[in-house]
Amino acid sequence: MAETETAARDDGDTAARARTRRAIVAAAIEVLAGDGGASLSEVAAAAQVSRTTVHRYFAERSDLIAAVADEAIAQVTAATRRACLDRGPAPKALARLCREYFELGSVLTILFNGVVDITEQDWARCETDSDRELAATVARGREEGSIAPDLTDAWIVQLVWTLLYTAWTYVREQDVPRQEGLELCLRSLRKAVAA
Amino acid sequence: MAETETAARDDGDTAARARTRRAIVAAAIEVLAGDGGASLSEVAAAAQVSRTTVHRYFAERSDLIAAVADEAIAQVTAATRRACLDRGPAPKALARLCREYFELGSVLTILFNGVVDITEQDWARCETDSDRELAATVARGREEGSIAPDLTDAWIVQLVWTLLYTAWTYVREQDVPRQEGLELCLRSLRKAVAA
DNA sequence: CCGAAATGTAACAGAGATGTTCCATAGTTG
DNA sequence: CAACTATGGAACATCTCTGTTACATTTCGG
Numbered sequence: 001m002a003e004t005e006t007a008a009r010d011d012g013d014t015a016a017r018a019r020t021r022r023a024i025v026a027a028a029i030e031v032l033a034g035d036g037g038a039s040l041s042e043v044a045a046a047a048q049v050s051r052t053t054v055h056r057y058f059a060e061r062s063d064l065i066a067a068v069a070d071e072a073i074a075q076v077t078a079a080t081r082r083a084c085l086d087r088g089p090a091p092k093a094l095a096r097l098c099r100e101y102f103e104l105g106s107v108l109t110i111l112f113n114g115v116v117d118i119t120e121q122d123w124a125r126c127e128t129d130s131d132r133e134l135a136a137t138v139a140r141g142r143e144e145g146s147i148a149p150d151l152t153d154a155w156i157v158q159l160v161w162t163l164l165y166t167a168w169t170y171v172r173e174q175d176v177p178r179q180e181g182l183e184l185c186l187r188s189l190r191k192a193v194a195a
Numbered sequence: 196m197a198e199t200e201t202a203a204r205d206d207g208d209t210a211a212r213a214r215t216r217r218a219i220v221a222a223a224i225e226v227l228a229g230d231g232g233a234s235l236s237e238v239a240a241a242a243q244v245s246r247t248t249v250h251r252y253f254a255e256r257s258d259l260i261a262a263v264a265d266e267a268i269a270q271v272t273a274a275t276r277r278a279c280l281d282r283g284p285a286p287k288a289l290a291r292l293c294r295e296y297f298e299l300g301s302v303l304t305i306l307f308n309g310v311v312d313i314t315e316q317d318w319a320r321c322e323t324d325s326d327r328e329l330a331a332t333v334a335r336g337r338e339e340g341s342i343a344p345d346l347t348d349a350w351i352v353q354l355v356w357t358l359l360y361t362a363w364t365y366v367r368e369q370d371v372p373r374q375e376g377l378e379l380c381l382r383s384l385r386k387a388v389a390a
Numbered sequence: 391c392c393g394a395a396a397t398g399t400a401a402c403a404g405a406g407a408t409g410t411t412c413c414a415t416a417g418t419t420g
Numbered sequence: 421c422a423a424c425t426a427t428g429g430a431a432c433a434t435c436t437c438t439g440t441t442a443c444a445t446t447t448c449g450g
Binding site for chain 3: 211234235236246247250254255256
């Protein structure tokens, strides 16, 4: 949900093409979250489209990956906005952000695993605007005295992502209700960063 | 260090062959930690051995992967033993374990990423004896009242691995001293699991 | 309904990795 | 030295994935 227009439209697309393009990107996110090295055939199958069609929209594999990255970042940006990080106490804001990010599911995995594999370089989530907002909130909390002064911004940013990823893994592998995973994540984060 | 005999010897190996076999497995661990889909040529190059030689020791790729997995688990088992989990307060024991695991470096990454990719199934670290020991220590801490009663064993096990992985990533990406990453990891874990 | 747009099917060439074989060459050991 | 071991190098078939092309078929809007 919340597929706006970043990688969803190539401006020049008809409605039908836009639909197909989004279906492919969405399928790619799901498939690549499970296996970063998945073939285009698998993506095509997941999108219920022929491999040829995938190539019609994304000439090279890297083009699809780029679209996936764009879409993922767009979704994270939207989720960050919805969290209204500048409102209320910093710890509460972090919790709101986690709840929003948690809903992103596969997008979370894609980003955590370093844009799938983009250049095989595993540069993991490079600095995004969202990460900077998150870091700023952490800094605010530290000044307010609600966040531990001995933890760096970068560490806490990393920690948030890690805990979310852990929660998803936990839910998937332990076959536990989503909400339970999320609650454990929130509890652990709150205690870990508390002043 | 601590390469005992799990995947290092095929019993029937001369000293020379055992050396080569271990060099290949060690190189594979390093290379595959960086890229789970790395080719055998890359592994061979890293081991300073020809690709042919790699195939002499490991007929198929999956054989090498299996040897890597065995070696990784052996190292984790040894590290777990060194931590003497049954000694002292549970939180202290967990910290000792983290310090030991942290030293494993690439082995950590290999296991965290699900034995590289073994069957492409991303079954991530399945239950090992070490994990069970870790879980038992957590349970002990909970009974002693030193570990939060509202966090499940499985969650904390997952958390330990994730935090270690995060610490490594943090050190690598933020170009920060190893010890600083480790300390942040320990501090976060201690606070997160505290009763 | 008709035509253009969108998709599917099939085939192909090329790149890269795997796994195998054969032969040559170091190294080691008796 | 001589025999044996371990390794390197090159060549090969095979496989999978990628990217491209040509042609047939469906779909949908005017």
